[in-house]
Amino acid sequence: MKSIDAQTEAPTSGPQFTIRLSATRRGARLARHLAVQQLAAWGIPYDTEASHAVALVTAELAANAVTHGRLLGRDFRLSLLRLQEHVRVEVTDARPERLPPAAPAADPRSLEADSGRGLLLVSTYAERWGCEVRDTYTKTVWADITCPHR
Template sequence: MKSIDAVAEATAHLPQFTIRLSATRRGARLARRLAVQQLAAWGVPYDSEASHAVAVVTAELATNAVTHGRLPGRDFRLSLLRLPGHVRVEVTDARPERLPPTAPAAEPCSLDADSGRGLVLVSAYAERWGCEARNTCTKTVWAEIACPW
């Protein structure tokens, strides 16, 4: 497995978008809108499957950061990285000790439930996803979504 420094160096020349947002529901909604807007700036139409997938994944990861990764006074970070054939969505929050489950729940969730479908949706839309505690103060949940460039 590559070190974080090696990954950062290898991707430094690739187009990317990064922003800090308030760890609130408003910040999570804004993350979704900004992700779709950035894809459009990179040439991916708003009404495309890739744009829809990135919107859903970003919304779920940002909502999880606000719901489960929030600490008072701390923001979360949204990063999009344009890679060959896909886009990587990363959401970094302030709770490295609260890791998501490595797989969606084995029990099917109710469609009427208020929560519990987020990582199932991420798994459905992403080619792959994971989580990294990059330091003692943050964790990053990421997902890679197919995107025609």
């Protein structure tokens, strides 16, 4: 099982997409749709494995941001970076003190629960993922999804 990295390497420059969204369920749903739409604009078709993986990872990270990283009146930010062999999904929320667990638990009891499997899915679909606190007001959870450059 993959675990989060303490620090991220500085991504090389490439196309990127960034948007602020309301920290609501509607904002999380919109994040997933916009991520898939942006991948299509970059030439990664909707029905590819990479598009499905980015959609799932974006949905999970955005849902976590609005569930665990929400502060009244503060938005969350979605950023996508198209790098050479992968797409980086970053979701930044307003709760730097609420860090994700170092490794998602695969406890059989948690598999039957109604929630708590999001980071397990992220670790399954992402090549690697991690969390950074870049300032005193936000944290960014990121995931790199393999997506060969065409």
